[in-house]
Amino acid sequence: MNEKVKDIKNKFESDLKNVKNTKELNELRVEYLGKKGYIQKLNPLIKDLSNEEKKEFGKSLNDIKNFISKELEELKMKLDKKELEEKLVSEKIDTSLPATKFSKGSIHPLTKVRREIEEIFISMGYDVVEGPEVEFDLYNFEKLNLPKNHPARDMQDTFYVNDEVLLRTHTSPVQVRTLEKSEGDIRIICPGKTYRRDSDDPTHSHQFTQVEGLVVSKDVSLSHLKGTLEEFAKKMFGDSVKVRFRPNYFPFTEPSIEVDISCFKCKGEGCSFCSKTGFIEILGAGMVHPNVLKMSGYDPEVYRGFAFGMGIERVAMIRHEINDIRDFYTNDIRFLNQFNRKGGLEDEA
Numbered sequence: 001m002n003e004k005v006k007d008i009k010n011k012f013e014s015d016l017k018n019v020k021n022t023k024e025l026n027e028l029r030v031e032y033l034g035k036k037g038y039i040q041k042l043n044p045l046i047k048d049l050s051n052e053e054k055k056e057f058g059k060s061l062n063d064i065k066n067f068i069s070k071e072l073e074e075l076k077m078k079l080d081k082k083e084l085e086e087k088l089v090s091e092k093i094d095t096s097l098p099a100t101k102f103s104k105g106s107i108h109p110l111t112k113v114r115r116e117i118e119e120i121f122i123s124m125g126y127d128v129v130e131g132p133e134v135e136f137d138l139y140n141f142e143k144l145n146l147p148k149n150h151p152a153r154d155m156q157d158t159f160y161v162n163d164e165v166l167l168r169t170h171t172s173p174v175q176v177r178t179l180e181k182s183e184g185d186i187r188i189i190c191p192g193k194t195y196r197r198d199s200d201d202p203t204h205s206h207q208f209t210q211v212e213g214l215v216v217s218k219d220v221s222l223s224h225l226k227g228t229l230e231e232f233a234k235k236m237f238g239d240s241v242k243v244r245f246r247p248n249y250f251p252f253t254e255p256s257i258e259v260d261i262s263c264f265k266c267k268g269e270g271c272s273f274c275s276k277t278g279f280i281e282i283l284g285a286g287m288v289h290p291n292v293l294k295m296s297g298y299d300p301e302v303y304r305g306f307a308f309g310m311g312i313e314r315v316a317m318i319r320h321e322i323n324d325i326r327d328f329y330t331n332d333i334r335f336l337n338q339f340n341r342k343g344g345l346e347d348e349a
């Protein structure tokens with residue numbers, strides 16, 4: 001009987017040598033130790049043996065089972081280790097390979113210019129104030145000396161939510177809101193989005209951005225306005241830039257002026273950029289109309305104010321020689337990337 005056990009042992013040892021992986025090892029375990037394995041098959045033989053032989057045969061069965069289990073366990077550990085090492089090698093990441101290029105975003109040119117304008121005025125002691133884009137007709141028009149049916153409303157047609165609520169056509173309503181809340185001196189700029197019912201073309205957009213400024217005090221005059229705008233123009237366009245005032249009409253200022261800066265490309269000589277005039281139109285301004293002050297609780301006999309407003313797109317277009325306002329909104333990466341480079345607007349982000 002022990003011969004049968006010996007045969008199994010020999011066969012197992014030779015089978016074990018051929019095992020190459022854990023899958024084959026598990027198959028071998030089932031083949032020998034499983035319910036229908038070689039060892040189980042020897043069990044029925046036991047009933048035909050004498051008591052003495054039963055004892056001996058039982059012991060040799062136990063021994064072979066332990067032997068096979070131990071051998072399988074040892075090989076399993078070796079195979080596990082080997083397979084882990086193979087896996088580590090095959091899944092290794094080659095860190096010396098060039099990385100996938102990650103394209104970096106940048107601050108939008110309009111945001112950059114708006115921040116620059118803000119910085120310039122903050123350095124002159126101005127506060128930055130914001131207000132709602134969906135605005136009451138009262139603040140957008142009426143309290144700016146533009147009563148209902150005033151012909152100048154035609155210059156600023158907009159999108160109406162209802163008869164009293166509209167998308168603001170300028171950031172001036174923020175000035176009115178500030179006047180209403182304040183007593184005494186005011187020195188603010190109001191940047192933000194504005195809307196007009198214009199057809200989009202290279203110089204018009206139904207949505208654009210403005211910065212307006214308002215200074216109210218007992219002794220401000222046009223010369224303060226001129227000095228302020230000269231300072232702004234020099235910081236924005238260069239030290240050689242001069243400011244020119246031309247008379248204009250706005251319902252909310254009196255007198256009203258159109259402000260030009262001398263062409264920073266030809267220094268006022270006249271070139272194609274300034275249409276040979278030597279000057280570039282940059283913004284509108286004026287002394288705050290007494291009616292506007294009065295409607296918001298300021299006594300125009302005591303207080304005076306000046307205000308100015310400019311399109312951020314216009315400033316950016318002049319500064320960077322951009323021909324089409326729509327380029328700002330189409331988010332063409334090729335356009336936006338130009339402002340990422342040195343020589344464009346310097347990074348401040």
Ligand SMILES: [Zn+2]
Pocket residue numbers: 263264265266267268269270271272273274275276278279
């Ligand atoms: Zn010029």
